[in-house]
């Protein structure tokens with residue numbers, strides 16, 4: 019099924035190559051510049067987008083075996099993701115139910131139980147409270163009511179998503195609109211983390227805009243890699259999640275063989291933006307090394323930070339291949355830090371001046387149009403129920419596409 023889907027996307031690409039065209043949105047999209055500068059708008063995005071939508075909280079391979087965990091902060095909330103004995107991953111608020119201290123230090127490790135550093139309350143990696151020092155003296159409590167707070171969690175094809183709101187009613191599977199199934203083409207669950215870097219930038223959406231934009235590639239990146247790209251984009255979407263790739267003449271060679279023999283790896287190129295704040299970037303076009311980036315709002319409308327995890331299909335053991343991977347990773351991070359993010363700071367400064375309250379996305383920029391359209395819809399949705407209705411549309415579109423392809 020996934021191979022068939024990749025073939026279909028590749029056929030679409032080949033048709034554009036032959037016609038010398040690319041995908042276009044129906045209209046030009048204008049959005050107010052204040053969407054990048056207004057503290058109230060920003061606060062509602064933090065609340066309604068990041069506070070309510072599933073975010074990737076771990077890669078499955080980081081917590082591959084039962085007993086492994088990852089602890090990290092998301093939107094100032096400490097999150098602990100643990101793989102339980104039954105193999106399932108579960109995210110918790112990394113906060114003691116006694117007096118609120120953070121239980122596990124940020125990082126990765128292996129432990130079946132976690133002890134709070136403040137008074138020593140101990141929790142199993144199922145979240146259950148299993149130890150209270152001086153329990154008799156403490157007084158009687160119903161331990162079942164003092165387990166770690168569960169966050170709604172969903173794991174599929176190498177990613178663990180969680181919603182930061184423990185009371186969320188969001189249907190995570192529906193939110194993913196079939197994108198999680200598509201990710202199965204990579205087999206990420208058995209990949210390896212090679213390295214991780216963190217960068218700072220201006221407003222989170224200004225920063226994310228660069229990830230869904232191919233129009234700028236040959237211009238802004240002319241000194242680094244831009245000469246290998248046209249400024250055209252072909253965009254596919256599953257609800258709010260996307261794949262963006264440039265029309266690629268090298269795909270024409272695939273036509274020499276029957277479709278069933280088309281090499282999956284040759285059909286994975288491009289950027290795979292995962293709504294609302296992440297993107298997988300194919301590094302070498304061969305589909306065996308990727309960068310997984312996530313962008314988060316910083317402490318104000320004017321700043322953000324991004325984390326970049328470099329993942330490889332095989333574990334790199336030979337020094338030469340590790341050096342080559344390090345070079346590729348550093349190159350990508352340098353391009354972001356030295357070419358993309360400085361422009362974000364420039365734009366931020368210019369929009370802050372208020373002299374022009376409008377930015378515009380062309381018909382040739384479907385990535386940005388899809389992204390901003392969904393951010394706006396999510397910000398406006400008044401409840402999880404309404405969000406579920408929005409994402410049901412994406413899911414339905416995906417299902418009808420699958421039916422057409424059977």
Ligand SMILES: [Fe+2]
Nearest residue numbers: 228234238358
């Ligand atoms: Fe860029």
